[in-house]
Amino acid sequence: MNNHSKEHSHKQNNHSEKNGASPDNGHDHDGHNGHSHREHHKQMVQDFKFRFWWVLALTIPIMALSPMIQTFIGVEWRFAGDTWILAALSTVVYFFGGWPFLSGLYDELKKKQPGMMTLIGLAISIAYLYSTAVVFGFEGDLLYWELSTLVGIMLLGHWIEMRSVLSASSALEELAELLPGKAHRVKENGDTEDVSVDELKQGDNVLIKPGEKIPADGNVVKGESSVNEAMLTGESKPVNKSEGDEVIGGSVNEKGSLTIEISKTGDDSFLSQVMNLVEEAQQSKSRTQDLANRAAFWLTIVAITAGLLTFGAWIFFTGQSFDFAMNRTVAVMVITCPHALGLAIPLVVSRSTSIAATNGFLIRDRAAFEQARNLDAIIFDKTGTLTQGVFTVTNILNLGNEFSDEEILKYAASLEKNSEHPLAKGILEKADETPSDRGRLWEPDDFDSITGKGIQGKVNGKSVKVVSPGFVKEQEMNYPEEDVEELSSQGKTVV
Numbered sequence: 001m002n003n004h005s006k007e008h009s010h011k012q013n014n015h016s017e018k019n020g021a022s023p024d025n026g027h028d029h030d031g032h033n034g035h036s037h038r039e040h041h042k043q044m045v046q047d048f049k050f051r052f053w054w055v056l057a058l059t060i061p062i063m064a065l066s067p068m069i070q071t072f073i074g075v076e077w078r079f080a081g082d083t084w085i086l087a088a089l090s091t092v093v094y095f096f097g098g099w100p101f102l103s104g105l106y107d108e109l110k111k112k113q114p115g116m117m118t119l120i121g122l123a124i125s126i127a128y129l130y131s132t133a134v135v136f137g138f139e140g141d142l143l144y145w146e147l148s149t150l151v152g153i154m155l156l157g158h159w160i161e162m163r164s165v166l167s168a169s170s171a172l173e174e175l176a177e178l179l180p181g182k183a184h185r186v187k188e189n190g191d192t193e194d195v196s197v198d199e200l201k202q203g204d205n206v207l208i209k210p211g212e213k214i215p216a217d218g219n220v221v222k223g224e225s226s227v228n229e230a231m232l233t234g235e236s237k238p239v240n241k242s243e244g245d246e247v248i249g250g251s252v253n254e255k256g257s258l259t260i261e262i263s264k265t266g267d268d269s270f271l272s273q274v275m276n277l278v279e280e281a282q283q284s285k286s287r288t289q290d291l292a293n294r295a296a297f298w299l300t301i302v303a304i305t306a307g308l309l310t311f312g313a314w315i316f317f318t319g320q321s322f323d324f325a326m327n328r329t330v331a332v333m334v335i336t337c338p339h340a341l342g343l344a345i346p347l348v349v350s351r352s353t354s355i356a357a358t359n360g361f362l363i364r365d366r367a368a369f370e371q372a373r374n375l376d377a378i379i380f381d382k383t384g385t386l387t388q389g390v391f392t393v394t395n396i397l398n399l400g401n402e403f404s405d406e407e408i409l410k411y412a413a414s415l416e417k418n419s420e421h422p423l424a425k426g427i428l429e430k431a432d433e434t435p436s437d438r439g440r441l442w443e444p445d446d447f448d449s450i451t452g453k454g455i456q457g458k459v460n461g462k463s464v465k466v467v468s469p470g471f472v473k474e475q476e477m478n479y480p481e482e483d484v485e486e487l488s489s490q491g492k493t494v495v
Helices: 015-019 033-065 067-073 082-097 099-110 116-135 144-176 270-283 287-317 322-335 339-358 366-374 405-416 422-432 469-474 481-489
Strands: 182-186 192-196 205-208 217-222 225-228 239-241 258-264 445-450 454-459 462-467
Touching (some): 033 082, 033 099, 033 144, 082 099, 082 116, 099 116, 099 144, 116 144, 116 287, 116 322, 405 422, 462 469
Antiparallel strands (some): 205 258, 217 258, 225 239, 445 454, 454 462
8 A cells, every 4th residue: 555654553433532522622822922923913914904994095085185186187176275184184194004114114224224114104204294395385296195005005015915924824823723722631549630731731641532632742651542643744644652652742643542641841842843933934034035125225225315316406406496306306205115016025925825825835944935946856755755645555465366356355345444544445445446246345243453453353254354564473474575575665555
């Protein structure tokens, strides 16, 4: 069968126990840093969204009242006091909608690292202050419409960016949900008590029933079972666990009951370390983002320089009036503000993280992810990484002439009817492909599980075992060792 593990274990069909082990949806994971970051991102998304819709609503009357826009579309909607209404609406846009950029401008100048926020904040401030001066009698053109559209576009860009970050950080939330809300802690007298996972401490003994999630990292002190670690390790085949073996919090106990001693909790656990890696990746920046930030820095310097040169040129070299020179200076400052740069990067980040998440990728380093387009070859560390996680029968070794290959498959599938193990499903699917007259399975009797080894029972009056090569070797039975080793070396699981 196509996979990479070498042992075969089975899981009995026990729906009642599974249903009783569903995770507590009310479990609180506030203790992890990723949760606070996610809440912060949620608040930022809501904040930018709220500000954007308000600015958009105010931009419509601002555009309608702006003399320059009225000239463009050939209408005359002027009335007494319209400029004061225009100034009042624009003041709300400037202080309310522009606040994220004004505060960003302050932070960047405080750190002596002018960038995108500096340029945006500077542009909207000059447009607002200049237009307000015109309202109070200074000669010039009102640029309130430029102010409102600039603020609106930039708010939209940052809203999109925060949404992409929040979308990517949903991976943290999904990882956190791998842990159950409650655990069965074993008391000194042997009784169990249900406690919150947050109350578990190193050294506590915990009982995990079949079908339940393991609440924390630990070591098995009692019992044998198979554990599904696929959600954490990518291994599609359950791993056998017995006394002394390590188990990972978030994995699922498949069949037998286990008692484990907690070894790691909180930030020390395997799951928390994975969450930290994902969180670091989300906070990392790609090469393009770094390039955009550097471009914004130099663009800020160029914009300020160009504005000063424009003002100086009109005043000192052409002898134009102050209001004429200021008008042109403001136009240069506003035009050099990176509208496209402010939208392009958030859109690219949003699209790339969305595609990656859809295909199940957790990106650890955005710069490396960006460079992946130049890859020529990929080396995988082990056989099985490239499997689809679905088992399929590929070979049947017939050691005698008593039974045909189809009959051997039918006996195995008949016994596997009572198992939900991935190998059992592969055998049953292969049996379904046989002709209908021979594909009907027998009902097994005396079904029994051999913990960590396989299953056995009576099928069509014959004793049948579907077991691992290890069990066959323990029972000193003869089997084609060379053929088994050859198949195993190909990454296939032999039963």
